[in-house]
Amino acid sequence: MAASTAPTSQTHPAALPPSVFTLPQTAQLEALYTIIRDKTTSRGDFLFYSDRIIRLLVEESLNHLPVIPKIVETPTGATYEGVGFEGKICGVSILRAGEAMEAGLREVCRSVRIGKILIQRDEETALPKLFYSKLPEDIASRYVLLLDPMLATGGSAMKAVEVLQEQGVPEERIIFINLIAAPEGLKRFCGRFPSLRVITGWIDKCLNEKSYIIPGLGDFGERRCVCCACWYSSSPTADLDIVNEESSRVTSIIALADDCHVAFKSLIRHALRQLAAFFLAEHLAKQLSL
Template identity: 65%
Template sequence: MSLPTQAAQHPRLHQLPQTKQLKALMTIIRDQTTSRGDFVFYSDRVIRLLVEEGLNHLPVVNKEVITPMGMPFQGVSFEGRICGVSIMRAGESMEQGLRDVCTSVRIGKVLIQRDESTAQAKLYYSKLPKDISNRWVLLLDPMLATGGSAVKCIETLLEAGVKEDRILFINLICSPEGVLAMLEQFPKLQIITAEIDESMDVQRYILPGLGDFGDRYFGTE
């Protein structure tokens, strides 16, 4: 079985429904001729779909309400509280999509960069909600390539007391190698993604990918 198929079939990998609409949105953001305005607009649409899908994986409890017709309705409400954590800088592009869906949601940030002397991902900055250990965490980073930054970030979250099975890692495109490595290293982690690509190049850019997400989103190409 090919690596992309293995990744796609992993039980803790949740891919968005592969609709024609999603394919059209992804085609626009992958196109090298797409303007920055359109890149931001259509990426935001995919991010919105991803956040909504992430919420589908949160636990709920039964809740009865009375409708304006005076009748009971047997519904549900979310059981726990959530927060976002974005991996700077590209992950910050996903914050608004989370806020659009979860009003006044708390959002922590981490800055992780490769230490050139050790070639290891190094944590430079983190600011997390104080009560993060009691929350579900939507971890935001648009591209999962090797997973080096995401692994470091998850280690930081675990040190802060977050339970591994309460972390949902949300990204737009992932490499199959990144997915399989992360899900093996963290046996309770779940990943929500739009598409799984073929591979990576020698500089660890995803192929076919969409280039550098942060540069295209923030206009720093």
């Protein structure tokens, strides 16, 4: 008996900008999004299934990079006329949620350079403000995959693009990757940067009066961050993944601390390592039923 095709909840605005590309709308993709949208989904499952979507997005983004002819010799002694990527790439994550997409990028692109941008809302002006950036020195000569899982109003993403342009990155060399986008944010973002391509997994219905994406999936960063979770997954393997991810997160924050004033480095490092030790101790105590 043929499998039935579930109706998709994907939204396709009539005036969708031509620079926006979505993943192929399959039943499998719909199922993955259903899992991560469910508020009862465990943190371990949220990590696993959102990472699957992130890898799909990264793979799709590579399809939009230019290639050049390349001839290689196979083990049989024959030649094969194929293609190779033109130029180098790098990833840039918009902290903090964008950092969760770095692992998916590294799994697809080995040894890829990754930069970071931290943008927060200015309390006085209510506008996005750059608080921190650490980018490869040669970023102006690379194709940039900009990483942020959610596109709501587009304010942070537009500020991040401005930061990249200030470093000499042409607009057409930037590809913005996200899991869920609101139509309002897409139109605003693409209207500002028409030559920049956007790769999104799903376009939701709208923004509500608080500028939250509807139906959305909640706060992506909080659902992944162990600091905001009061429970662990029942799977020991998933728990170890959680500890490994938090250890990586602490290492990343320590790297940010390297740019702080020398007088504060030691204090920051000590506090962060104590925090990492607490996460590990809590995990071990749970496994040993202490």
